[in-house]
Amino acid sequence: MPMSTSHCTIITAIAAFFLSAAATTAAADALPPYKDELFSKQTVLQTGDGGAFEAIDYDEMRDINGRDQIPEKRAQQKYVSLGVRKMQADETLSLDGIKLDVTRVGPAENAAFTVIFIHGRDGDRRLGANDYSFGGNFNRLKNLTAGNGGVYYSPTVRTFDASGVAAIAGLIRYASAQSPGRPVILSCASMGSQICWGLSRDADSVKRLKGMLIMSGVSDPDFVKSPFYKAKLPLWFAHGSRDPVYAAADQQALFEKLNKAKYPTHFTLFQNGNHGTPIRMIDWRKVLNWILAA
DSSP: OOOOSOHHHHHHHHHHHHHOTTOOTTGGGSSOOSSHHHHTOOOEEEEEGGGTEEEEEOOHIIIIITTEEETTTEEOGGGOOGGGGGGEEEEEEEETTEEEEEEEESOSSSOSOEEEEEOOTTOOTTGGGOSSSGGGHHHHHHHHHHTTTOEEEEEOOOOSSHHHHHHHHHHHHHHHHHSTTOOEEEEEEGGGHHHHHHHHTOHHHHTTOOEEEEESOOOOTTGGGSHHHHHTOOEEEEEETTOSSSOHHHHHHHHHHHHHTTOOEEEEEEETOOTTHHHHHOOHHHHHHHHHHO
């Protein structure tokens, strides 16, 4: 959403929101526009549930071939700004005896907020740090986060079981300790959604989280029993309608159940989208601002 205030006012509003515990106004505009003309101008085909559900037009010829210099491998240069690499580092963290490889973008300490991305099967930390893949959408996320004083972590998850959940729980504790009192947002894609659901059951992690984004993931029928659900933390779903790996209908059914219960949730369906479509097409600024405003 374009802002009508001056640049100075924007900076003041951002600082007030993140640095004052009492600041809750203007949260929807916490992150100012960044390449919205390239990433945010999507055609909405349908809305429902009071705006909580939206179906977005997706077309491979336009959204892959028309956006990438090399389809599915390298976005056109206008979608990418590489200055953010000055704030990027590969690290191995020791988290309660667990070694975790991460790519960090942004300050290690006193970050305004934290965003963590969990990849799916066969991925590693490089996937969430690749500036040119997925139409440059990770580069936008890195710029939105680090450019506004936040820190972004893309870890390597070796297993998608209890061990993987424990490793990311350690990262959440670490990030929270590095930036006390600041929001931590968790996003998970594909099989990585099992990590998100596992952490939703961990009361210690839930106390540190601000919200979650699930992209092309599995559904969790027991989510309503979790501490995350009881805390009513915001939860955004994004899925492609033609996903052959995890059916969109399963996630949509969970969303509808939550929405009927007046739970803070949102569902973006990319019409004709495939399994990886949400990673390419999700509007990170819209999602982050919605979670931060909750």
